[in-house]
Amino acid sequence: MTTIRPRRAAILPALLLAPLLFPAAAPAAVGDPRERLADPAQEARARAIGRELRCLVCQNQSIEDSNADLARDLRLIVRERIAQGATDAEVVRYLHERYGDFVLLRPPVTAATALLWAAPALALAGGATAILLALRRRRVAPDAVVEEAAAPLTEAERARLAAIEAAAAERDRRPS
Amino acid sequence: MIPELGHFALALACVLALAQGAVPLLGAQRRDPRLIALGPPLAAGQLVAVAAAFAALLWSFAVNDTTVLGVVQNSHSAKPLLYKLTGTWGNHEGSMVLWVLILALCGGAVAGFGRDLPGALQARVLAVLGLVGVGFLLFILATSNPFARVWPPPADGQGLNPVLQDPGLALHPPLLYLGYVGYAVTFAFAVAALIEGRVDAAWGRWVRPWALAAWAFLTLGIALGSWWAYYELGWGGYWFWDPVENASLLPWLAGTALLHSAIVVEKREALKVWTVLLALLAFALSLLGTFLVRSGVLNSVHAFASDPTRGVFILALLALYVGGAFALFAWRAPAMAPTGVFAPLSREGALVLNNLFLCSICAVVLVGTLYPMFADLVLGVKISVGPPFFNAATLPLAAPLILAMPLGALLPWKRARLWPVLQRLWWAALAAAAALLLALALAGERVWPALGFAAAVWLVAGAAADLADRIALFRRPAAAWARARGLPRAAWGGALAHAGLGVTCAGIAGMGLATDALVALKPGESARLAGYEWRLEGVRDAAGPNWTARRATVTVARDGAAVAVLEPERRFFPVGRETTTEAAIHTNGLRDLYVVLGEERDGAAVLRLHHNPLAPWIWLGAAVMALGGGLSLSDRRVRVAAPAPKGAPAPA
Incomplete structure (x- = not known):
C-alpha cells in the first residue's frame, strides 16, 4: 500500500511529462512525528534551519519538504545538533563543512557568487543609468528640433509661403 | 490511419x-x-x-x-x-x-x-x-x-x-500557453514595426490589447499552477521559486512592464523604442522558459548533454529568433527618433520607474534561475539558489514598486506635482499604517506579515482613491454616479488590477502567519492547532477509476461546534506504481484548514495539519488582476481602435 518509488525516479518522469508546469511534481513528504523535537521552540528553530538547506538528491527541495532518505538523515542531524545545544549558525556550519556550498539554498557570498548577490543592485543601477542617459539625450533632442526649424526653406515651402502672403495681401486690399 | x-x-x-x-x-x-x-x-x-x-x-x-x-x-x-x-x-x-x-x-x-x-x-x-x-x-x-x-x-x-x-492541470497549460504565445503576437508587431521603421500611437493601440490578453491569461495560468501546487503537492506552500515556476514568472514580469509602457506609447508617443524592446524581451523570455523546461537542462546539465537533440534544437530556435530580432533592433531602433517630452515627475515618469523595478526583478529572477548552471559550467562550482535567495533579493525591489503604485496611477501626464497626489492618498496611507499597527498588535511582533498587510491595504485603498478621484466622489458627490458610468472601462480595469495585487499581498501576508502540526493519531484521538480541535474518526479503504486509496476522516471543531469534516487520501496508482497524497481542504474564504494523510503505523495515522489564514486570497487576487485585464480589454476605445483583441480569448 505504501510503496513509494525512490524519490528521484518519481521526480524525473514528472519533470519530463509535465508541460511548462509547476514545481518538480512530486508528492510532499508528510513527515514523521517521531523525528520532531519535543521542545516547540527548538523544533521551530530546526525547521527554520531546514528550510535553508537543500535536499542534495532532490530537485530544488529543502530538507523539510522532501521525503528522500538523505533529507530525513539531514533533518535528524539538524535536530540532534540543536538538542545538543548548538546555535543555528553552528548547525549550518556543521552541514556546510560536510556538504559544501551545494547544501545551502541561500548561497554564501564568495567570489563565485558575488555576481549573483550583486544582481539586484547591478540591475537597478544599470537601469537607472540607462534612464538618465536617455533623459540627457532627450534634453539635447529639442535643440535638434530647433536647428531643423531654422534650416532654410525648401523650394516648395517658399512657393507655399509666397501663395499665403499673396492671399493675405489680397484680403487686406479688399474693403471690409 | x-x-x-x-x-x-x-x-x-x-x-x-x-x-x-x-x-x-x-x-x-x-x-x-x-x-x-x-x-x-x-x-x-x-x-x-x-x-x-x-x-x-x-x-x-x-x-x-x-x-x-x-x-x-x-x-x-x-x-x-x-x-x-x-x-x-x-x-x-x-x-x-x-x-x-x-x-x-x-x-x-x-x-x-x-x-x-x-x-x-x-x-x-x-x-x-x-x-x-x-x-x-x-x-x-x-x-x-x-x-x-x-x-x-x-x-x-x-x-x-x-x-x-487533476482538473486544475487540464486548464493550466492551455492558459499558460495563451499567455506565452500571446507574446508572440506582440513580438510580431514589434518586429513588423522595426522593419517598417515606425512606431506611433496607432501601433500602441494595436499592441496593447494583445499585451493585455496575453498578460491576463499568463496571470491566470500562473495562479492556477500555484493553486494546483498548493492543493495537490501537499506541501501547503504556494510558490517555491522552482526554476519551472520562474520560467513562467519571467515573461509575466516583462509582460507587465510591456503592458504599462505600451500605455505611454498609445497616449503620449513616448518610450517607443523601449516598448519595442520590451515586446522582444517578453517573447524571448517565453522562449527561454520553453527551452528551460523542454530541454531538460534544469533537471541537470548532464542529462541535457546526454540527449541534447531537443535542447539544441530549441536553443537554436531561441538564438535565431531572439538573436535575429535583437540584431534587427540594433540596426533599426536608432532611426526611431524619441518623441513625447515629459518631466521626470509625471505619469510617464512613474511608468518608467515601474518598468525599471519590474525589469530589475525580472533580471534578478533570471540570474538566480540560471546561476547554478552558470556556476557549474563556467566556474566549476556547484551551488544552490533557493527560496531564501529569491525572497531576499526580490523583496527590496518589489517594496518600492508597491509603494509607488498608487502614486503613479494618480499622477497626471506630462508634468505633475507630488503634493496634490499625496493629498488624495493621505487616507490610504493612514489605512495602511493602521493595518500595520493592527497586525503587529494582533499577530505579535511578526514584522513581515504586518508589512504585507500594510502593502495590501495601501494598494486596495490606493486603487479606491484613484477611482474616487476620477469620479470626483468627494468634490462633487451628486455627479459621481454619472461620472462613474462614463468612466472608461480601462480606468476601472487598471484600478481593479492594482487592487488585485493588493488582495494577493494580503493572502501572502496571511500565509506568513500559517501554522501547522505533525501528529500521529489513533482513531478517536485528537490534536489542537490554531484554536481548532482536529479529531481523527477513522481510516478506511476507498477506490477510484484507476486507483485505490486509504481515506482518513478528520472532524474539525471549534469551541465544541463542528466546523468541517475533512477526508485526506493517500492514493495508490497500480499502473506506474505510484503513491500520491490528496490533501483535504476546507475554506471559508478567510482561512484554509488543510490536512494531509501520511503513513499508518501501529494503528495510528500520521497527519499533517495546516491552518492557513487568507490562503485563498492569493489566487483570488490573481483572478481579480486578470479580471482587471479583461475589463481593460473590453474598453470601447480598445475595441474600436483595434479589432484584434477578440482573437486571443478564443477557446481557452
Missing part, C-alpha cells in the same frame, strides 16, 4: 507556415497587394492544418490507440475520458502541438479580426508569426513526433503521472 493523417497535417501546416512567413513579407516589401492579400488565407490554412493534427492526436488519446507511442507512454484505458483528453498535452510532444495550435489561433485571429490594420503591417505581423510557427513545427516534426507508432502494440498504456491527473 488517423495518426498518419495527423502527421501529414503537421507537415502541411509546416509548409503553409513557411509560405505565411515568406509571401506576405515579400508582398509588404514590394508593396504588391496580391501577395499581401495572401497572408490571411495562409494563416487560416495553417490554423486548419494544425487544428486537424491536434484533433487527430486528441482522437488517438480518446480511443486509447496503443499503436501510438505517446499514448502508450502517457495514457491508459482505465483513465477517465477527461484525463485521457487532457493527457494529450500532459506530455512533451502533445504540449508542443498545443503550443503550435495556440500560435496558429493567434495568427488566425490577427488574420480574421485585424482587417482594419494597415495591409503591410498585418502582412508583416502574419509573416513573423508564420516564421515562428515554422520553427516550432520543424522542431515537432524533427525531434518530437507525437504520432510515432509502436508495433506490435502493447496491451495497454503505461498511464499518466498521477500527480498530473
Whole structure:
C-alpha cells in the first residue's frame, strides 16, 4: 500500500511529462512525528534551519519538504545538533563543512557568487543609468528640433509661403 | 490511419507556415497587394492544418490507440475520458502541438479580426508569426513526433503521472500557453514595426490589447499552477521559486512592464523604442522558459548533454529568433527618433520607474534561475539558489514598486506635482499604517506579515482613491454616479488590477502567519492547532477509476461546534506504481484548514495539519488582476481602435 518509488525516479518522469508546469511534481513528504523535537521552540528553530538547506538528491527541495532518505538523515542531524545545544549558525556550519556550498539554498557570498548577490543592485543601477542617459539625450533632442526649424526653406515651402502672403495681401486690399 | 493523417497535417501546416512567413513579407516589401492579400488565407490554412493534427492526436488519446507511442507512454484505458483528453498535452510532444495550435489561433485571429490594420503591417505581423510557427513545427516534426507508432502494440498504456491527473492541470497549460504565445503576437508587431521603421500611437493601440490578453491569461495560468501546487503537492506552500515556476514568472514580469509602457506609447508617443524592446524581451523570455523546461537542462546539465537533440534544437530556435530580432533592433531602433517630452515627475515618469523595478526583478529572477548552471559550467562550482535567495533579493525591489503604485496611477501626464497626489492618498496611507499597527498588535511582533498587510491595504485603498478621484466622489458627490458610468472601462480595469495585487499581498501576508502540526493519531484521538480541535474518526479503504486509496476522516471543531469534516487520501496508482497524497481542504474564504494523510503505523495515522489564514486570497487576487485585464480589454476605445483583441480569448 505504501510503496513509494525512490524519490528521484518519481521526480524525473514528472519533470519530463509535465508541460511548462509547476514545481518538480512530486508528492510532499508528510513527515514523521517521531523525528520532531519535543521542545516547540527548538523544533521551530530546526525547521527554520531546514528550510535553508537543500535536499542534495532532490530537485530544488529543502530538507523539510522532501521525503528522500538523505533529507530525513539531514533533518535528524539538524535536530540532534540543536538538542545538543548548538546555535543555528553552528548547525549550518556543521552541514556546510560536510556538504559544501551545494547544501545551502541561500548561497554564501564568495567570489563565485558575488555576481549573483550583486544582481539586484547591478540591475537597478544599470537601469537607472540607462534612464538618465536617455533623459540627457532627450534634453539635447529639442535643440535638434530647433536647428531643423531654422534650416532654410525648401523650394516648395517658399512657393507655399509666397501663395499665403499673396492671399493675405489680397484680403487686406479688399474693403471690409 | 488517423495518426498518419495527423502527421501529414503537421507537415502541411509546416509548409503553409513557411509560405505565411515568406509571401506576405515579400508582398509588404514590394508593396504588391496580391501577395499581401495572401497572408490571411495562409494563416487560416495553417490554423486548419494544425487544428486537424491536434484533433487527430486528441482522437488517438480518446480511443486509447496503443499503436501510438505517446499514448502508450502517457495514457491508459482505465483513465477517465477527461484525463485521457487532457493527457494529450500532459506530455512533451502533445504540449508542443498545443503550443503550435495556440500560435496558429493567434495568427488566425490577427488574420480574421485585424482587417482594419494597415495591409503591410498585418502582412508583416502574419509573416513573423508564420516564421515562428515554422520553427516550432520543424522542431515537432524533427525531434518530437507525437504520432510515432509502436508495433506490435502493447496491451495497454503505461498511464499518466498521477500527480498530473487533476482538473486544475487540464486548464493550466492551455492558459499558460495563451499567455506565452500571446507574446508572440506582440513580438510580431514589434518586429513588423522595426522593419517598417515606425512606431506611433496607432501601433500602441494595436499592441496593447494583445499585451493585455496575453498578460491576463499568463496571470491566470500562473495562479492556477500555484493553486494546483498548493492543493495537490501537499506541501501547503504556494510558490517555491522552482526554476519551472520562474520560467513562467519571467515573461509575466516583462509582460507587465510591456503592458504599462505600451500605455505611454498609445497616449503620449513616448518610450517607443523601449516598448519595442520590451515586446522582444517578453517573447524571448517565453522562449527561454520553453527551452528551460523542454530541454531538460534544469533537471541537470548532464542529462541535457546526454540527449541534447531537443535542447539544441530549441536553443537554436531561441538564438535565431531572439538573436535575429535583437540584431534587427540594433540596426533599426536608432532611426526611431524619441518623441513625447515629459518631466521626470509625471505619469510617464512613474511608468518608467515601474518598468525599471519590474525589469530589475525580472533580471534578478533570471540570474538566480540560471546561476547554478552558470556556476557549474563556467566556474566549476556547484551551488544552490533557493527560496531564501529569491525572497531576499526580490523583496527590496518589489517594496518600492508597491509603494509607488498608487502614486503613479494618480499622477497626471506630462508634468505633475507630488503634493496634490499625496493629498488624495493621505487616507490610504493612514489605512495602511493602521493595518500595520493592527497586525503587529494582533499577530505579535511578526514584522513581515504586518508589512504585507500594510502593502495590501495601501494598494486596495490606493486603487479606491484613484477611482474616487476620477469620479470626483468627494468634490462633487451628486455627479459621481454619472461620472462613474462614463468612466472608461480601462480606468476601472487598471484600478481593479492594482487592487488585485493588493488582495494577493494580503493572502501572502496571511500565509506568513500559517501554522501547522505533525501528529500521529489513533482513531478517536485528537490534536489542537490554531484554536481548532482536529479529531481523527477513522481510516478506511476507498477506490477510484484507476486507483485505490486509504481515506482518513478528520472532524474539525471549534469551541465544541463542528466546523468541517475533512477526508485526506493517500492514493495508490497500480499502473506506474505510484503513491500520491490528496490533501483535504476546507475554506471559508478567510482561512484554509488543510490536512494531509501520511503513513499508518501501529494503528495510528500520521497527519499533517495546516491552518492557513487568507490562503485563498492569493489566487483570488490573481483572478481579480486578470479580471482587471479583461475589463481593460473590453474598453470601447480598445475595441474600436483595434479589432484584434477578440482573437486571443478564443477557446481557452
